[in-house]
Amino acid sequence: MEKELYNEFMKNLEKKLNERDQKIKSKEELIKDIKDFEELLPELEQVIRELETKYDETKTEEIKKELNSYLKEREVYFDTIQTFRNNLTSLNESLEQEEKLISDLYKRREIEFDLKSFEQVSPFEPVVNVRNQNGEITRIPNGSENAYQMRLADFEEINDMIVAEFVDYEMYDVEEEESKDVEVASAFEIEKAKEKSELEEKRKELLKNLTEIEQEKGKKRTLEYTYRNEKRRVSIPKRLAGKYNYLLSQLKSVEKALEEYLPTVKFEQELYETMTEEQKKSYIANLMLQMEARAQTTLNKTYVQGKYIPTEYKKVYEDLIHLLKRDPKYLKSYSYPIDWPSVSTMTVEERKNYFEDLMNKYIEAGKENGIALEYENNTYILKENDIVAFKICYEEYQKSLKELQEQEDFKINLDEEFLSNLSEEELKAYYVNAMESITKKKCIDKMSYTVGGVTYTFDKKYQSLFIDIASRYDRLTNKNKKFEILKGKIKPLNINKIKDQIKKHAVKIMLGVATIAALGAAYVNNKNNKEALEEQKIESVTNNLAKGLMSKINIPEEAVTTEFNQELKEMLTETREEIQHLKKEEPSINWSNISDFTVGQENGLSNVLLGDEEKAVKLKYPNDEYRIVTRTYEMPNNEVRKVNMESEEAMSLINEIESLGGALKSVDAVARSGEEDYAINRIPTATFTINDQLNPTEMGRGR
Amino acid sequence: MNHELYDILTLDEKNYTIASIIVENNYEYFLLIEINEDEEINPNEIKIMKRPLENNFDQKKLYPVEDEKEFQKVSKLLEHAMLDDIKEVK
Known part of the structure; x- marks a missing residue:
């Protein structure tokens, strides 16, 4: 039987060698595929790292979802690379086996020639009879029996080896050929499989085939792989290893297709319009990356600007490239642009009104050449270019309405009538208190804002409410501050002239x-x-x-x-x-009416300060004259209130504070000799504290 | 609102051109020079203003630089920036 097999093999040797060339080619392709995948991984890793950072910062569900999809994709990459590597190992083993077999066949041929050469004897030479490798009697020169026998032993040894190898190889190869047929068919089937049910059917069949192989008998080989996050270790017949690996990769492809059933990478124009420039860039880059990744799992791909893209995405991919380059013709123009920077600083109420107003403007603009839009149970006549912007405005308007509702639920009273009854100081305190109360709410999706030098951290869902309060607080605290409002900005006509x-x-x-x-x-x-x-x-x-x-x-x-x-x-x-x-314009300070006082005596500082109004703003101590610029009071609720003595309302404020039980704690004063410094740095010369032990604190001297 | 060099801003009924811009510690600083409708500058009327880059409640507000040390530092940087830019003029 072995001889028959051997003869059969020899007959088909040429054919086998051609197939071997094919295998070597497949091996090269497989190495290239692995390399391609491995090159793609760092890009994927980069995206994942960026998303992880983004998620850490923002904790939004959207990013989490995106991150998970990339993590899954990475897993598929790893699995695919692993499967390819397993296939490569099998192919290498098979090629090595073939190589050894062919080399052994040549060795055997060599030995056969050697043995034949022994038989070439002259008619006058003494000879002996021996049995050759085929069991036939032949004649060799007398005295060369030993050498002949040794060569014959070599022949037998190599022949045994060849037969064993041949049996193994021949059987393996038959299975491999079968699996090749399956490979081509399956790949197309997956491509064509548009129905979920077909994919599910395919999956069942593949699982069944794999189980059957696991149960087959024969010389075993151990295979390890990861399937659905679990490591599996199976013993399968060595001859079926290639087929098993292939079926396994098919199963993973089918499962991936099922997971993203009817997968499409879609450019969401409406979502895109709501993004910041940075978000837009990363969104486009992500989409492009997804399309590039999809090219690895499809047969129909096209080369676009240095990358393979599934043919179906060619048009979208090209559009995205233009968008990324900010090609003007791809940027939509609306009748009225949305002023997002201003929106970001508006209160919820203002935002609601802004978007309502903008929607009306789009409707107004649509009166000329408008088209009908059925949207949210209503029909609107709009210009085609304004449709996306209108939808965005509509959503923002609804969002603001909802937020207003939430604000009411949260019970921070921002009713204008209520707020108008509060004094400026009370309002400030009210807003600070409101901002603090927001920070005390349960915080899952953290974000921070700095207002008046204090950083508040709170849940992102209160962002609008917080900004609403913070912007009110900001306006109030900046009321007396020096800032200028930018009323317009234009580009100059002639930059070079300027x-x-x-x-x-x-x-x-x-x-x-x-x-x-x-x-x-x-x-x-x-x-x-x-x-x-x-x-x-x-x-x-x-x-x-x-x-x-x-x-x-x-x-x-x-x-x-x-x-x-x-x-x-x-x-x-x-x-x-x-x-x-x-200097002429500088208001002169009247240094008359100075109160004299001496430390520790009856007419001490407290008496002076709490006495006559006129005298209470200036004092002498000990060798210099001072005018008081700020009084600091402590209220019964421990609140500290400061009165600017340079303001016209100073005295009425003092009366009000004192009637509420406020106690004077200290005064900031400027020495006559320190006026110049004070004019520059606004730091008082000294602070006098009201107690029995007077502690003048030098502050502004020499600055 | 993004500002670029030589943009003309209207502040308090007066027009100013941006002679230089620097970014320092999350603030954008501007060296502003008054300019008239014929785009002629008045070198006697200058301002140095700033605006916070992050968490800025009002993009339209420009603040003066009140801290002396801060002023000394940014005025030097703004001067350098201005000189660097006009060096290119032949």
């Missing part, structure tokens, strides 16, 4: 900046705080700055002696004049 002028006047501009710096930032930015340094001081400051400027902007020496000096001279004159002018 640049030329700036270059021409660079020295003047820089001297201007230096003057502001020397006089104190408040000098120019706040007209109510006009004060000046002494002329000499300014002169030396500007002179020093001028020297610095010369080296900094590298002005030629010639220019320094003529134009530059002239300009500098003018600047200094102007500065001097302005300082003089400011």
Whole structure:
């Protein structure tokens, strides 16, 4: 039987060698596939890492969902790579086996030639009879029996080996051929399988086939793999290993197809419109990555800008590339753009009104060439370009309505009538209290906001409510602050003209900046705080700055002696004049009516401060004269309230505080000799605390 | 609202052009120079204003720089930025 098999094999040797070439080719393809997958993994890892960070920061369900889908995808990648590696191992084993068999066949041929050469004897040579490898009697030269016998033993040894290898190989190869047929058929079947039921049927069949192989008898080989998150270890006949691996990879493909039944990577225009620029970029990149990944599991793919993409996604993929490059023709234009930066600062009420107003504007615009839109049980006539924006506005409007409802549920009273009855200080306290109460609510999806230097952390679902309160608080606290409202912004017609002028006047501009710096930032930015340094001081400051400027902007020496000096001279004159002018405008402080007091005696500081109104704002201690700029009171509820004595309402506020039981705790005062420093840095010279032990605290001296 | 170099901003009924912009500690600082309708600058009227980049409740608010140290630091950076930019003018 062995000989028959052997003869059969020899007959088909050429055919077998061709098949071997095919196998080598398959092996190369398999190595390339593995490499491709492995190259794709770092990109996937990158996306996962980014999503993980994003999720840690935002804790949103959407990101969690996206992250999970990527994690699953990564798992499929790992499994696919593992399956490919298993297939490669089987293929390698098979090729090695073949290689050894072929090499052994050549060795046997060599030995056969050797043995034949023994038989070539001259007619005059003494000979002996021996049995050859086929059991036939032949004649060899006398004395070479031993050598012949040794070669014959070699032959038998290699022959046994070949027969064993041949049996193994031949059987294995038959199975492999069968599985190849299955491979092609199955791949197409999965592609064609559009119905869930077909996929389920296929899955059942594959599971059945795998179980059958596991139960087959024969020389066993152990195989380890992961299936549905569990490691499996099976013993299967060695000859069926390739088929088993293949069926396994098919099963995983089918399960993946089932998992994402009717999978489509879809570009959600409406969702896209609601995103920030950063989100838009990452959304597009994610979609593109998903499409690129899908190309690994489909037969119909196209090459688009250096990447393989499933043919069906070619058009969308190309559009996404344009969007990513911000190609203007792909960016929709609405009749009225949504001003998202402004929306982000609006209160819920304002937001509701804004989107309601915008929807009406779109409806108004639709009166000309509008088309009908059936949306949320209503018909709207809109311009085609405005449909997406209208839907966004509608959703935002509904969201604001819902949030308003939630606010009522949360019981933070933001009723304008109620709020109008509160004083400014009470309002501030009310808002701070409200913000704090939001931070005390259960927090799952954390987010933070900094308001007035305090960072509040709360659940994202209270974001709108928080911003509503915070923006009210911000407006209130900024009411007396110096800020300017930007009323418009336009692009200049001639940038070069502006640049030329700036270059021409660079020295003047820089001297201007230096003057502001020397006089104190408040000098120019706040007209109510006009004060000046002494002329000499300014002169030396500007002179020093001028020297610095010369080296900094590298002005030629010639220019320094003529134009530059002239300009500098003018600047200094102007500065001097302005300082003089400011000095004239400075309100003079009346230093009469100063209260004298001595530490530890009856007419101590507390008596002075709590006495006569006029006297209570100025005092002498011990060798200098002070005017009080702030009084600090402690209320019965331990709240600390400060009264700015420079304000016109100071006295009425003091009366109100004292009638509510507020106790004076300390005063901030500016010494007559410290007025200049105070004008620049707004730091009082000293704080006097009201108690028996007077503790003047030096604060502003020398600053 | 994004601001770019030489954009013309209207503040308190006056127009200013942005001579330089720097970003420092989550604030955007602007060196502003008054400019008229013919796009002619007035180098005597300058402002240095800032606006917070994060959690900014009102994008339209620009704040003065009141802290002296902060002013000294940013004014130098703004000057450098301005000089760097005009160096390119032939």
